Amino acid sequence: MAIFKYKALDDHGHEISGEIEADSKTHALELISLKGHIPESVKKKSGTLSNKKSSKKIEDFLTSIKPKDLVLYSMQLKTLIQAGVSIIQTFGIMEKQTENQKLRSVTIEMGEDIRQGTSLYEAFSKHGTIFNHLYVSMIKAGELSGTLPNVLERLIYILEHEEKVRSDIKSAVRYPIIVVVFLVIAFFILLTFVIPKFAAIFANAGIELPLPTRICVGMYTVLSTYWIHMLLITIGSIVFLFQYLKTEHGLLMRDLFLLKMPLIGTLFVKSAMSRFGSIFSILQASGISVLDSFKILSETINNNAITKEFEKIQELLVEGRGISMPLRQAKYFTPMVVNMVAIGEESGNLDLMLQEIAKHYDIEVEYATKNLSDSLGPILVVGLAAVVGFFATAIFLPMWDLTKMV
Numbered sequence: 001m002a003i004f005k006y007k008a009l010d011d012h013g014h015e016i017s018g019e020i021e022a023d024s025k026t027h028a029l030e031l032i033s034l035k036g037h038i039p040e041s042v043k044k045k046s047g048t049l050s051n052k053k054s055s056k057k058i059e060d061f062l063t064s065i066k067p068k069d070l071v072l073y074s075m076q077l078k079t080l081i082q083a084g085v086s087i088i089q090t091f092g093i094m095e096k097q098t099e100n101q102k103l104r105s106v107t108i109e110m111g112e113d114i115r116q117g118t119s120l121y122e123a124f125s126k127h128g129t130i131f132n133h134l135y136v137s138m139i140k141a142g143e144l145s146g147t148l149p150n151v152l153e154r155l156i157y158i159l160e161h162e163e164k165v166r167s168d169i170k171s172a173v174r175y176p177i178i179v180v181v182f183l184v185i186a187f188f189i190l191l192t193f194v195i196p197k198f199a200a201i202f203a204n205a206g207i208e209l210p211l212p213t214r215i216c217v218g219m220y221t222v223l224s225t226y227w228i229h230m231l232l233i234t235i236g237s238i239v240f241l242f243q244y245l246k247t248e249h250g251l252l253m254r255d256l257f258l259l260k261m262p263l264i265g266t267l268f269v270k271s272a273m274s275r276f277g278s279i280f281s282i283l284q285a286s287g288i289s290v291l292d293s294f295k296i297l298s299e300t301i302n303n304n305a306i307t308k309e310f311e312k313i314q315e316l317l318v319e320g321r322g323i324s325m326p327l328r329q330a331k332y333f334t335p336m337v338v339n340m341v342a343i344g345e346e347s348g349n350l351d352l353m354l355q356e357i358a359k360h361y362d363i364e365v366e367y368a369t370k371n372l373s374d375s376l377g378p379i380l381v382v383g384l385a386a387v388v389g390f391f392a393t394a395i396f397l398p399m400w401d402l403t404k405m406v
Helices: 025-034 051-062 067-082 087-097 101-115 120-125 131-147 148-205 210-245 248-260 264-285 290-300 306-320 322-331 335-345 348-405
Strands: 003-010 015-022 038-044
Touching: 003 025, 015 025, 025 038, 025 131, 025 322, 067 087, 067 101, 067 148, 087 101, 087 290, 120 131, 120 322, 131 148, 131 264, 131 290, 148 210, 148 264, 148 348, 210 348, 248 306, 264 290, 264 335, 264 348, 290 306, 306 322, 335 348
Parallel strands: none
Antiparallel strands: 003 015, 003 038
16 A cells, blocks of 8 residues: 545545555546545655654554454455445444454444435445455445345355365465475574584594585584674565565566466466456356456456456457457466356356366366475475485594594
8 A cells, every 4th residue: 555645626626635555546537526525636745654664564464364253354245235234324333343453443433424324335435455456346336236245145155266266376385485494494503503513523533525525514604604704685575575665566477487486386377266266257147348357357366477368359359359368368277167158158148167167177276286295395495405414424424434444
């Protein structure tokens, strides 16, 4: 989120100015328009946030909204509306029922807006940090079509499905990360505490050190002599990397790199295809146009490299080239996805084909996740064994020579 300074015209035509928090300039313009103002200029504010904003960020961090909280919140909203409770009463009940403090405060704000005549879509859109573009767009579609409970049911499915995929991927990489951490710790312990002691013993005995031992002693010498320089370079590199990854180009390079990695790249592509099929089918069933659907997809796919392809597809859709042809020209879309979309277009069963795509790639993602876990485990164990074995060789070869001297 960033702060934007703006100038606009109010209901009476008077020029006003102020600041607004938004994800982007486009988002800021939408929020200003929702207030009933006509925006004249919007500029991103440079510098740090005020103490109030900083405190709010700390509070938001401490009371973060987990995906499960949002699923439960959506279920409560669907149940109340489906039971015939009015929107105003619904938010009155949810103000008391919502356990998450941040969600409760947002619910109170939305309830006040609705009581003042604001539409449900406008109330949700004011809180873009919590309810993403997909969520808000589906609320709008359900509100306009009068099928809000059905739309919320589909939305809950998406939220639960995405949380499951995230959970599976986290489970797959958790063990490898633990192994890598222990590998690094073992490397530095052996290099810093074990090798120097044995090197001193071998030097006093006048033993000629073998190559593995000389390498270890050399690494220890460099580390003990230049550790402050290496620490500063490491910290500087990490800070630079984090700042670079906050830029649009940095995020694009990161995602391109991930897509090219063995095993991980395949998993990301299959996950994107699963998300494409499930979200697109639900958006179509909710009455959202193809062009708007692709705009929503580009903002919810969570991979900048694939998002770029969605933006190219949108340009071709505007030219009236159908759906399958732009997909065929884009990267990352598999032949199966392209052909099934083409069949769906020709037969008029696009929604059904998209559901089949989602089902197929859900299974593919499960297999890819298991394959990633099964492949990384042995590789890292071999790496750990290689490091420990190298240090063991560096210690025991000279010890063998030492025993011959006794």
